Amino acid sequence: MGRQPCCDKLGVKRGPWTAEEDKKLMSFIMTNGHCCWRAVPKLAGLLRCGKSCRLRWTNYLRPDLKRGLLTDAEEQLVIDLHAKLGNRWSKIAAKLPGRTDNEIKNHWNTHIKKKLIKMGIDPVTHEPLDRKQASPTTTSQSTVTAESKSGEATRQQSAQPDDVVRDMSAGGASPPESSTNTASTAGGSSSSSSSSHYQDPLVKWLLEEDLPTGDEPWLNFTAVNDVDEFSSISPAAPALPWDVGMTDWLLDYQDFGMGESSLLVDASMVNSSNGSNF
DNA sequence: AACTTTAGCAACCGCCGATGT
DNA sequence: AACATCGGCGGTTGCTAAAGT
Numbered sequence: 001m002g003r004q005p006c007c008d009k010l011g012v013k014r015g016p017w018t019a020e021e022d023k024k025l026m027s028f029i030m031t032n033g034h035c036c037w038r039a040v041p042k043l044a045g046l047l048r049c050g051k052s053c054r055l056r057w058t059n060y061l062r063p064d065l066k067r068g069l070l071t072d073a074e075e076q077l078v079i080d081l082h083a084k085l086g087n088r089w090s091k092i093a094a095k096l097p098g099r100t101d102n103e104i105k106n107h108w109n110t111h112i113k114k115k116l117i118k119m120g121i122d123p124v125t126h127e128p129l130d131r132k133q134a135s136p137t138t139t140s141q142s143t144v145t146a147e148s149k150s151g152e153a154t155r156q157q158s159a160q161p162d163d164v165v166r167d168m169s170a171g172g173a174s175p176p177e178s179s180t181n182t183a184s185t186a187g188g189s190s191s192s193s194s195s196s197h198y199q200d201p202l203v204k205w206l207l208e209e210d211l212p213t214g215d216e217p218w219l220n221f222t223a224v225n226d227v228d229e230f231s232s233i234s235p236a237a238p239a240l241p242w243d244v245g246m247t248d249w250l251l252d253y254q255d256f257g258m259g260e261s262s263l264l265v266d267a268s269m270v271n272s273s274n275g276s277n278f
Numbered sequence: 279a280a281c282t283t284t285a286g287c288a289a290c291c292g293c294c295g296a297t298g299t
Numbered sequence: 300a301a302c303a304t305c306g307g308c309g310g311t312t313g314c315t316a317a318a319g320t
Contacts, residue, residue, distance in 0.1 A: 016288070016300075016314085037306070055289065090308055101308075102288080110286055 013047040015057055021046055025053055026061050059102045066098035070107050078104055079112060083126040 013021075028044035034057065037050035046053065049180065070078065074096055081092040089101035089108075108123075116123040120130065 014290075038304085051291095051306085052289075059288075087309065105309075106287055167301095 011047060011126065012049050012052075014052070017060075021048070022056070022061060025056060029057060029061075039197070055102075059100045062100075064098055065100065070096075070099070070104075070111075075112060079116070079126075080113075082123075147186065206230065 006265050017025075024044050024046055025040070028040065032043065034054070036041055037054045040046075040050055040053045041048045044053070048056075077096060080093060081095055087105075089105045093099050093101040093104050113123040116126075117129070120128055122129050
């Protein structure tokens, strides 16, 4: 039957978001929430498709986002979770407050993957690479895709050799500190692990379904009337930077603790790459 | 200094599952 | 039950800056 595109391509702006668009989207969502992404661009006065707005919000504008590189601890957590969950970035992101699936996915592809390979670990299976070479199983992209799309059980039974299955079901659940160990002992099987890992509170937490982190107030209100309610949720909290009338809010949130340099870079990027918008 | 290659990241695309009619 | 719509997810692309030659 086919599906209609989420928006007609004609008249829809694409490419990098401008500060002006960010401001529009931000203030709209902060006052109205995002009950229906499809309607957001129209109501916010943006020439974007709803999908694009959602992405921009979740990956960049959300006030609870952390910015900057993942810490070592976060990185380790990502590795452990990836061993357990595969490429289910949204699930992994759910365990790292303030991080987005896109951010984690990017960080995985650009940093962690290489790191693991350098350490002699297959980033797909988390198996030592030399061991992997002896196995007929390939590590092609299609394998990754199939793996990520299929269920855990299916993946273990059909796509992975037995030793991998063992690793995924036991070693993969090793606590963070032992994953480094796994890496450093890549030559030998480091799976001193047992099912007792599941007793580990941290591992248990990691294996839980999505954490209900969502007490984020902007998720809970959907009408203009709720704005007051939102601002009263935390009376002691400082004024929101995106409050209407505050002109420096955009600069404030773009900085996100990254320091002045990043701000300057951002500004120059906007000016040079999208000068027509200013 | 000029050019090429690599790295990093934001954004897009297409698919899927859930939900509504 | 069949279809339409939406939100969300994961893979991929494209652009920019940095590093290398």
